[in-house]
Amino acid sequence: MSRRMRWFIAGLGLGAGAGFLAAAMGTLGLVLLVVAALWASLVPPRFALLAGLLTASGAVWLLVTLRFAALCNDQPGTCAGPAIGPFLLIAAVVTAVGLGAAAVTAWMARHTVR
Amino acid sequence: MRQRRPRLALPVLILVLTAATSLPVAQVQADQPTYSFIDWRTDLAPLTNAKTWILVGRPIPGGCSYSYPAGPDVIPDGGWELRSIALDPSDCAKLMEEGTPTAFVPVTADKGTTSLTSDGEEARTLALTSSQSAWEQVVWRDILGLWLNYDVSQVDWSYNGSIVTSGSTHGHWGYRWGSGWAIDSYGNYSTWGSGSSYLRSESWSNFSNSAFCWPLPTVYTDYYYNRVWGFPDGHATRSQSSASFNECLPFHFDVYTAYGNWPGTVP
Numbered sequence: 001m002s003r004r005m006r007w008f009i010a011g012l013g014l015g016a017g018a019g020f021l022a023a024a025m026g027t028l029g030l031v032l033l034v035v036a037a038l039w040a041s042l043v044p045p046r047f048a049l050l051a052g053l054l055t056a057s058g059a060v061w062l063l064v065t066l067r068f069a070a071l072c073n074d075q076p077g078t079c080a081g082p083a084i085g086p087f088l089l090i091a092a093v094v095t096a097v098g099l100g101a102a103a104v105t106a107w108m109a110r111h112t113v114r
Numbered sequence: 115m116r117q118r119r120p121r122l123a124l125p126v127l128i129l130v131l132t133a134a135t136s137l138p139v140a141q142v143q144a145d146q147p148t149y150s151f152i153d154w155r156t157d158l159a160p161l162t163n164a165k166t167w168i169l170v171g172r173p174i175p176g177g178c179s180y181s182y183p184a185g186p187d188v189i190p191d192g193g194w195e196l197r198s199i200a201l202d203p204s205d206c207a208k209l210m211e212e213g214t215p216t217a218f219v220p221v222t223a224d225k226g227t228t229s230l231t232s233d234g235e236e237a238r239t240l241a242l243t244s245s246q247s248a249w250e251q252v253v254w255r256d257i258l259g260l261w262l263n264y265d266v267s268q269v270d271w272s273y274n275g276s277i278v279t280s281g282s283t284h285g286h287w288g289y290r291w292g293s294g295w296a297i298d299s300y301g302n303y304s305t306w307g308s309g310s311s312y313l314r315s316e317s318w319s320n321f322s323n324s325a326f327c328w329p330l331p332t333v334y335t336d337y338y339y340n341r342v343w344g345f346p347d348g349h350a351t352r353s354q355s356s357a358s359f360n361e362c363l364p365f366h367f368d369v370y371t372a373y374g375n376w377p378g379t380v381p
Contacts, residue, residue: 023258025293026326026362068257068364076152077198078368081361 004048004109008102011040011052015098018053019060033057047105054098061091149207151200161213166199171206197355243279245272248350249376250342251286254321254335254358254367261380262365263289265337265356267302267317268376271344278306278346283315285340286376294325314343327362334359342371 018036021029040050065087072079149168200209249268253261264287271281285302289295300319307314317340324332338355345351350373358365370381 020258023363024256024260027328027330028325064257067259068366071259071366072364075366077201079364079366080358081364083203084364087364 002109004045004105007043007045007048008052008105011049011054012056013052014040014049015053015056015058016060019057019064022057023061023064045105046108047101051098051101051105054094054101056098058091058093058095058098061087062095065091149202149205149209151202151207151209161211164211164213166209166211169198169208169210171208173206243272243274244348245270246344246348246350246373247271247375248342248344248352248371248373250340250352250354250369250371251376251380252337252340252354252356252367252369253380254356254365256365257363259366261290262293262323263287263295263297263319263321263335264380265300265317265319265340266376267315267340267342267352269304269313269315269342269344269350271313273344273346273348276346277310278313278344279310281313281344283313283342285315285317285319286378287317287319288380289321294323295321296323297321310346312343312345314341316341327360330362331360333361335365 014036018029018033022033023029025032037050037053040053041047043049065084068079069084069088072084197211198208199211202208247268247270249266251264251266253264255261266284266286268284268286269281270283272279281304283302283304285300287297287300289297298320300317302315302317305314305316306312317337319337321335322332323334326333335358336356338357340354340356342350342352352371354369356367358367368381
């Protein structure tokens with residue numbers, strides 16, 4: 001397994017945890033997610049850790065928001081707060097950006113002179 | 115081949131997108147709203163003598179704020195329930211329905227306790243009395259389904275088929291430790307129906323969390339009332355009204371009710 005792949009997998013674990021924290025802790029969790037993303041963007045090889053973090057945190061939010069939307073659909077009138085649609089959209093975008101970063105990382109790995 | 119230096123544009127874009135998840139959704143109040151109700155509740159037991167009306171709230175950052183009317187001064191023997199049956203989130207309106215509940219938790223013979231009491235050494239009269247307990251727990255949860263806080267109302271009553279002979283009421287409240295929630299006020303009181311026709315437990319409470327959405331306004335969950343009635347025939351009814359305010363993430367509430375003692379846990 002390449003170094004980039006190991007960092008990508010580590011990013012998946014970090015992103016899953018940070019995604020759950022952001023959902024459970026609100027602002028504090030979101031700050032932790034941002035700090036983790038900032039740190040991950042600086043860890044070489046570039047984008048491997050960040051790609052995993054964004055892919056996993058976005059996927060976690062996709063699952064959480066889809067599950068919540070299904071719950072509200074099953075039990076209408078028992079949900080409150082902002083609409084779920086924008087959260088779904090942003091989670092999808094973050095996941096897509098993470099996958100895009102993973103593709104960039106893989107491309108850089110193939111085109112780097114060793 | 116020379117490796118290109120990675121740029122910071124991508125991480126910055128990602129962080130902006132991620133931070134945007136905390137922004138509230140703008141609410142727009144139309145001048146002359148024609149309500150478009152959604153999320154119709156079709157799974158509810160019907161109310162007798164039902165009346166429907168529209169509760170109009172006011173838009174606030176992140177949602178709507180509603181001011182709920184007080185319940186009727188005289189509670190009917192059969193109980194009273196006020197509930198939201200449809201929503202119009204864009205106009206901050208709720209379609210409300212109130213009336214007498216028809217759906218009760220079924221009474222089972224093994225959940226109450228029955229005793230025979232004799233008057234004197236040689237019993238000439240035997241009075242049949244039974245006792246029963248019932249409770250309702252309302253729980254607010256976050257988007258993950260983790261419980262945030264709860265309000266429990268329990269009534270314990272004895273009855274003889276004609277009147278409620280004695281009883282007591284209790285409230286229980288709680289919030290998840292370490293989550294930033296705090297309880298601001300709470301209470302429970304008993305109400306006896308005329309002629310001991312029922313005993314009602316009513317719990318209420320207010321919780322707040324200033325850290326969850328900071329720097330946005332403090333989040334509140336208010337339990338306006340959590341009522342359980344005990345009746346002379348041993349059955350119970352319940353009703354609740356609660357709301358949350360200023361959520362930056364969606365919340366959800368569950369209602370649990372059963373005969374017997376509240377088990378002391380959150381499902």
